[in-house]
Amino acid sequence: MNRKRGVAGIWILAAVLIVLTAAGVFYYNKVYKPSLEQATAQSTSYNVNGQGPQKTGKRTLIAENDGVSVYKDGDYAIIVHGDTEAEFADWNENFGSTNTRVYLQDFDQNGRADIILLDEETPAGSDETQPLYGLYVLTPSESGGKDPYTVHYTNAENWLAYFNGIVTCYLSRPQAYPNLLQFVMDYSTTNVQFDAQTGLALPEFRAYYTNAPRAQDGSYADVDSIRLAPAVISYDEDENVAHAQIPVYALYKNADEQQIGNITVGIELRNDTLSIRAKSVVYAPLEELAAAAPQR
Incomplete structure (x- = not known):
C-alpha cells in the first residue's frame, strides 16, 4: 500500500464574542474569530460498487x-x-x-x-x-x-483546517473608530488583547485596517463574523515554492458579505509533513479597501 501523508479535516468558522473589563465597568468589544470545531475527516480514497478500484485497461x-x-x-x-x-x-x-x-x-x-x-x-x-x-x-x-x-x-479544505489549528484570526470594528474594520492574526496559543477604551489591538499585536462599508440606512455595517475561504494552492516552478492563498471575508448583520483581504502562506515539506514555511504567513488587505492605522 502506498503511503500518503498530509493534513485532514474540515473546520467550521463561528463568531465568538469576547467580554472585556475596564475600570470595573463591563462592556462588549465585538471581536470575531474562527472557532475550531472539527468535523468528520474526509478521505481521498473511494470504493466502486463495493469492489475497490478498477482498471479499464486503457491509459x-x-x-x-x-x-x-x-x-x-x-x-x-x-x-x-x-x-x-x-x-x-x-x-x-x-x-x-x-x-x-x-x-x-x-x-x-x-x-x-x-x-x-x-x-x-x-x-x-x-x-x-x-x-x-x-x-x-x-x-x-x-x-x-x-x-x-x-x-x-x-x-484547499485540508490546508485551511491545518492553518486554523495554528493561527487564529480576529475581526472587529473598534468602538472608537466605527468607520474601520480591524484584522489581527496570531498563533492560536497567543491571547491577543485589545485596548479597553478604543477597541484597538494593543501595540504589540500587528493589526490591519480596512474601511467599513455602510448599510442601507447609511450607518456603518455591523460585523457578524469572519470567514476564511478554502485555500487556493499554487506552485511556482521557477522559485520551486508552493503557496496557499486564503481569502478573508467579513460577514455583516446588515450588509452583504465582503472580501477584505488575503492571507498568503508558504508550504514546505518538513519532518516528512507538508507544513507552514517559517516566516511565510502574510496578510494583505484588498488595496481598494485598505485604510491607514488610527493615530494612538
Missing part, C-alpha cells in the same frame, strides 16, 4: 513535463519517470479529470528530485472565484521495495 495521458508522465487508467493514477513506474488507487476520486500539472524539482531540498503535482479539485457547481487544487509531493521512498514514492498531500 490516458493527463500530464507530462520534465520527463515525468502522468496517466489515468480507470480509478488508478500512474506515474512514469524513467524506468520507475508507480500506481496509486487512493487519490482524489476525480484526479486527472480537469487540469493536472506535473513538475520535477528538489522540493524538500535534500538533493533528490521529487515529483510535484497540482490537480484541480474545484467542486462541481462551486461559486469559488479561483480554481482549487490538490497538491501532491512524491518523494523517493527511503525504504525502497515495491513503493518507490512516499506521497504527501493536501488540498
